[in-house]
Amino acid sequence: MNTASTTPVTAVIVVAAGSGQRLGYGMPKAKVPLSGDSILVHALRGVAAAGIAQQICVAIPPGDSELQALCESFARDLKAEHRPGAPAEQGVQLPVVTVVDGGASRAESVRAAMAALLPDTAAVLVHDAARALAPEAVFHRVAKALAAGAVAVIPVMPVVDTVKTVEPTTGGLAAVAPELVTGTAPREALRAVQTPQGFDLATLTRAHEAAAGLDAGRAAAITDDAMLVELLGVPVHAVRGASQSLKITTPLDLIIAEGLLEGPLGVRWVEG
Numbered sequence: 714m715n716t717a718s719t720t721p722v723t724a725v726i727v728v729a730a731g732s733g734q735r736l737g738y739g740m741p742k743a744k745v746p747l748s749g750d751s752i753l754v755h756a757l758r759g760v761a762a763a764g765i766a767q768q769i770c771v772a773i774p775p776g777d778s779e780l781q782a783l784c785e786s787f788a789r790d791l792k793a794e795h796r797p798g799a800p801a802e803q804g805v806q807l808p809v810v811t812v813v814d815g816g817a818s819r820a821e822s823v824r825a826a827m828a829a830l831l832p833d834t835a836a837v838l839v840h841d842a843a844r845a846l847a848p849e850a851v852f853h854r855v856a857k858a859l860a861a862g863a864v865a866v867i868p869v870m871p872v873v874d875t876v877k878t879v880e881p882t883t884g885g886l887a888a889v890a891p892e893l894v895t896g897t898a899p900r901e902a903l904r905a906v907q908t909p910q911g912f913d914l915a916t917l918t919r920a921h922e923a924a925a926g927l928d929a930g931r932a933a934a935i936t937d938d939a940m941l942v943e944l945l946g947v948p949v950h951a952v953r954g955a956s957q958s959l960k961i962t963t964p965l966d967l968i969i970a971e972g973l974l975e976g977p978l979g980v981r982w983v984e985g
């Protein structure tokens with residue numbers, strides 16, 4: 714019989730199985746160097762620093778032994794930091810690090826990680842490795858809202874650009890002005906969405922079960938987990954995100970992330 718503690722477990726899933734096409738490094742984005750470490754190591758350090766997880770479950774490209782080794786080495790370093798008497802031990806539990814093969818879409822990678830969660834898991838935060846610099850404060854805001862009873866919580870930022878809807882231009886101007894504006898979205902009601910996104914595990918499981926049968930095209934269009942929960946009609950709450958949680962997608966994003974880490978004031982000058 715398992716006599717381990719029945720305290721509900723919080724897990725953080727880190728999805729890192731993408732190929733990084735838009736970054737264009739010819740390698741999975743998780744491996745791309747960022748200020749002396751890989752993007753994945755930065756992301757894992759951020760998760761560990763937040764101190765909210767009893768398990769960190771990482772989805773990597775299937776069979777990627779280099780990333781597997783990197784996660785194992787990260788887990789060893791964490792353990793060394795948490796040895797009895799080490800300063801990091803105080804008040805922060807040592808999380809278990811689990812590595813799984815991700816899938817062909819982000820949603821499949823999330824599902825692969827969900828299948829490897831510890832038995833007593835009650836809450837799960839799903840985080841993009843690509844948001845490698847997400848600050849601890851955002852993890853805490855999401856975890857706090859979950860602890861207060863929310864079943865789905867996402868970090869968001871106000872939208873700074875005016876956002877319009879468009880359709881393809883028809884007729885003579887199509888060659889020089891390919892799109893025609895159909896409307897302007899009310900900016901004050903719009904939010905840009907980040908990760909980590911937090912869920913009660915039962916809700917996230919239900920949301921992903923509903924999406925598991927989608928074809929490849931529709932599966933690729935699932936860019937976050939909250940959209941699946943919204944489809945269930947379950948309320949999704951929002952907390953403040955952070956500008957340094959930018960998703961490293963293009964070469965410009967990598968330059969910005971490097972600037973945040975190496976600039977004169979370091980990443981701390983940006984509001985948490």
Ligand code: CTP
Pocket residue numbers: 728729730731732733734735736742743772815816817818819820822823840841842843844960961962
């Ligand atoms: N992701 C994943 N499994 C996939 C696709 C994406 O785990 N099959 C993860 C990525 O590793 C990333 C996050 O989902 O941390 C967000 O995806 P994105 O920024 O699109 O990363 P990539 O898919 O790697 O990039 P690209 O779309 O440019 O190829």
Ligand code: MG
Pocket residue numbers: 731
């Ligand atoms: Mg992608």
